[in-house]
Amino acid sequence: MEKCFTEPKPTFFNLPPEKQENILAAAVAEFAEQGYQRASVNSIVRRLGIAKGSLYQYFDNKEALFLHVFDQFTRKVKQQVKKSVAESQGHDFFLLTREALLAGIDFIVEYPEFFQIYLKVLFEQDVPRREELVARVRLFSLEYFGPLCELAKEQGMLRQDLSCRLVVFLLDATLDRFLQAYAQPYLDGGLGLAGMSRERLHAEIDTVITVLRNGLQP
Amino acid sequence: MEKCFTEPKPTFFNLPPEKQENILAAAVAEFAEQGYQRASVNSIVRRLGIAKGSLYQYFDNKEALFLHVFDQFTRKVKQQVKKSVAESQGHDFFLLTREALLAGIDFIVEYPEFFQIYLKVLFEQDVPRREELVARVRLFSLEYFGPLCELAKEQGMLRQDLSCRLVVFLLDATLDRFLQAYAQPYLDGGLGLAGMSRERLHAEIDTVITVLRNGLQP
DNA sequence: TTTTAAGGTGACCACCTGGTCACATTATGG
DNA sequence: CCATAATGTGACCAGGTGGTCACCTTAAAA
Numbered sequence: 001m002e003k004c005f006t007e008p009k010p011t012f013f014n015l016p017p018e019k020q021e022n023i024l025a026a027a028v029a030e031f032a033e034q035g036y037q038r039a040s041v042n043s044i045v046r047r048l049g050i051a052k053g054s055l056y057q058y059f060d061n062k063e064a065l066f067l068h069v070f071d072q073f074t075r076k077v078k079q080q081v082k083k084s085v086a087e088s089q090g091h092d093f094f095l096l097t098r099e100a101l102l103a104g105i106d107f108i109v110e111y112p113e114f115f116q117i118y119l120k121v122l123f124e125q126d127v128p129r130r131e132e133l134v135a136r137v138r139l140f141s142l143e144y145f146g147p148l149c150e151l152a153k154e155q156g157m158l159r160q161d162l163s164c165r166l167v168v169f170l171l172d173a174t175l176d177r178f179l180q181a182y183a184q185p186y187l188d189g190g191l192g193l194a195g196m197s198r199e200r201l202h203a204e205i206d207t208v209i210t211v212l213r214n215g216l217q218p
Numbered sequence: 219m220e221k222c223f224t225e226p227k228p229t230f231f232n233l234p235p236e237k238q239e240n241i242l243a244a245a246v247a248e249f250a251e252q253g254y255q256r257a258s259v260n261s262i263v264r265r266l267g268i269a270k271g272s273l274y275q276y277f278d279n280k281e282a283l284f285l286h287v288f289d290q291f292t293r294k295v296k297q298q299v300k301k302s303v304a305e306s307q308g309h310d311f312f313l314l315t316r317e318a319l320l321a322g323i324d325f326i327v328e329y330p331e332f333f334q335i336y337l338k339v340l341f342e343q344d345v346p347r348r349e350e351l352v353a354r355v356r357l358f359s360l361e362y363f364g365p366l367c368e369l370a371k372e373q374g375m376l377r378q379d380l381s382c383r384l385v386v387f388l389l390d391a392t393l394d395r396f397l398q399a400y401a402q403p404y405l406d407g408g409l410g411l412a413g414m415s416r417e418r419l420h421a422e423i424d425t426v427i428t429v430l431r432n433g434l435q436p
Numbered sequence: 437t438t439t440t441a442a443g444g445t446g447a448c449c450a451c452c453t454g455g456t457c458a459c460a461t462t463a464t465g466g
Numbered sequence: 467c468c469a470t471a472a473t474g475t476g477a478c479c480a481g482g483t484g485g486t487c488a489c490c491t492t493a494a495a496a
Contacts, residue, residue: 037256041484051445062484123341131404142407166425169409170392177391186349189360191387207384215433259454269475280454
């Protein structure tokens with residue numbers, strides 16, 4: 001049985017919480033700006049003003065530090081999903097989709113660096129356990145929309161000739177791109193989502209949802 | 219006026235065409251696998267079995283080599299777009315969209331490494347002139363769909379309350395994600411586009427186009 | 437106060453990077 | 467056959483990387 005290097009060393013948890021948070025913040029900032037490969041341990045300790053040896057007393061290596069950061073990210077996602085689900089009881093399928101999109105926007109606003117890290121992981125390679133990490137996040141989407149979609153189909157809210165897999169794919173594609181465009185302005189093809197007022201943004205979202213509704217309903 | 223380092227040195231074009239192609243191929247492979255930053259000049263010359271000094275006689279630096287590679291990519295894209303436009307005279311808006319999607323699939327099949335490079339450029343930073351390069355490619359999409367969309371709207375094929383920018387955004391999002399899922403299987407959420415037979419793939423495409431049609435038509 | 441353990445440090449290591457340059461090799465043309 | 471120019475070469479450079487470890491400081495226990 002090999003050692004796994006996934007978790008911080010015990011010394012990390014002995015640190016006063018404020019210091020733990022500082023370290024996490026510095027690592028998050030570095031990984032968000034540089035991605036995994038280009039992120040530099042030297043740069044992280046420089047940000048923190050601590051010695052490199054110290055950091056290696058908290059984490060076995062760069063990979064363990066990164067995995068810890070990503071763990072915190074998925075924790076936040078889980079939280080947000082739970083909150084969103086709780087708040088939107090009783091909505092129909094497309095209103096739920098709308099809520100999911102809004103929740104995504106909120107997440108980006110609140111944790112822009114985590115979202116940057118996620119985007120980098122999506123398209124970088126040689127990120128340790130990339131597929132597992134990506135899957136871990138996407139699962140939220142699949143697990144959320146999958147059953148909802150089955151239900152919606154039974155209730156006749158979706159065209160019967162559309163497979164649920166395709167519906168989920170289309171929803172996921174649209175929502176994901178919307179969020180990516182929001183976070184990376186050069187992806188939005190002149191739509192200007194990033195600089196938009198909250199009201200205009202909501203209006204655009206409503207239009208998108210309407211298009212989806214018309215496209216997917218019987 | 220600074221020097222620009224964009225083009226290969228004249229020595230490169232003095233090389234026998236076969237050698238030029240070898241060099242290009244090695245560079246393409248390396249950039250496709252590693253992205254810009256992680257791509258290693260050492261690795262490229264190792265692939266080629268030539269001395270590093272030689273490569274630096276053909277190109278001023280890594281950046282110039284990369285820009286040359288990307289130039290070749292945009293040339294191919296331009297070609298493909300032209301071909302696709304020529305072949306699909308007389309189709310309506312949504313059939314043209316279908317053609318564009320098929321053309322994209324063909325491109326990925328024919329030049330998978332170029333597409334990988336493009337995806338990497340999209341999400342890597344500190345790629346030299348990234349925004350310019352991305353814009354250069356996306357312009358094809360905007361210039362292609364923009365006017366088409368205006369026309370379709372005048373002809374009453376699109377809901378009047380949808381702005382052309384939003385329509386282009388939605389088309390672009392769906393098509394782009396479809397292509398990304400095709401090239402990067404872990405993005406397709408279990409749809410399994412990558413391993414699909416050409417017929418099943420076309421069937422999925424037709425379904426997607428139908429959804430778009432229902433969503434966007436009056 | 438002394439002993440012992442934990443936490444903190446930064447010089448150092450091997451390795452890799454993009455880029456250079458004095459030199460060797462080859463081709464050209466007089 | 468020689469002179470000249472063009473092409474090819476790889477040891478070398480400065481600078482960066484992730485990671486180590488003998489040493490120092492601090493704090494708690496005895």
